[in-house]
């Protein structure tokens with residue numbers, strides 16, 4: 001080997017030795033939730049053990065367990081594609097539509113799982129493991145490198161539940177045309193329901209309130225508030241933050257609870273004690289699943 005060649009190979013070796021650790025460091029990222037700090041290198045190990053079968057080797061939502069909608073002729077709407085982490089678009093956020101979720105939002109989603117979809121709850125992992133996973137899944141999307149999460153929306157304290165509040169919520173459900181997708185009785189069978197597709201061009205159904213108690217994004221009244229004030233990005237469910245005032249949003253929450261006729265809530269009990277409410281509840285027909293499958297149109 002000539003001196004020239006030796007010098008060249010030494011130079012290349014040095015270049016590789018210098019860049020490899022640099023790249024490895026650059027790819028590491030963290031997540032922060034209260035006192036917890038997640039590390040992507042630990043999250044990576046967990047991801048390739050628990051998540052990639054669905055979310056894909058590259059996090060693009062095309063893991064080998066994902067079967068295209070057509071493969072499930074009987075229950076197409078149950079088969080929502082695993083999230084493509086590359087796009088950095090998430091359904092369950094405390095932040096305004098179009099913005100990135102907080103680390104805490106992602107951490108909560110991983111622990112909660114997505115009801116009526118194939119996304120399991122990972123509550124059996126430790127808090128630290130879920131934090132590490134969040135740090136790693138963020139590393140799939142360039143959005144997290146260039147953008148900060150949105151500022152969480154302000155959720156004012158819930159006002160007292162009254163019949164007037166429920167009635168006003170009912171008016172809003174009409175005025176804001178929630179019924180066009182969700183149907184007058186909230187069974188996920190409005191006139192637009194069968195035409196909706198998500199950001200993967202797969203058919204998706206509006207939520208069927210009549211048979212559901214839980215939501216993808218939580219179970220509490222506060223979670224319900226956030227759902228329509230932030231929207232489920234990547235799905236046809238929009239954000240109404242620009243048209244609904246905070247106090248009105250609580251009225252809508254109170255009314256939506258009365259559509260959940262198979263779930264006993266203070267709202268349902270109060271509404272049932274009125275003549276109008278008792279009639280509405282007695283007349284509601286209950287069938288299908290929370291995601292609208294099984295509904296014939």
Ligand code: HEC
Nearest residue numbers: 050051054080081082083090091092109114117118119133
């Ligand atoms: C059996 C398949 C499956 C496995 C395994 C799985 N997921 Fe999912 N995941 C899904 C599906 C399907 C969705 C989309 C649900 C929807 O859009 O309604 C999803 C959505 C998500 C979301 C999106 C949250 C949002 O707000 O949009 C996150 C984050 C996530 N998964 C993290 C994980 C992590 C971390 C693991 C491993 C610990 C994991 N998933 C394992 C199927 C899976």
Ligand code: HEC
Nearest residue numbers: 176177178181205206207215216217227228235236237240
């Ligand atoms: C353009 C159609 C459309 C309109 C209009 C619409 N929704 Fe939705 N909504 C959807 C779809 C589709 C889903 C299911 C998304 C999913 O499963 O990912 C949904 C889901 C929901 C959920 C359940 C979310 C969860 O976490 O599981 C709630 C609550 C909801 N909508 C409330 C409302 C309210 C209140 C209005 C009116 C202010 C409204 N929607 C208007 C299409 C719509």
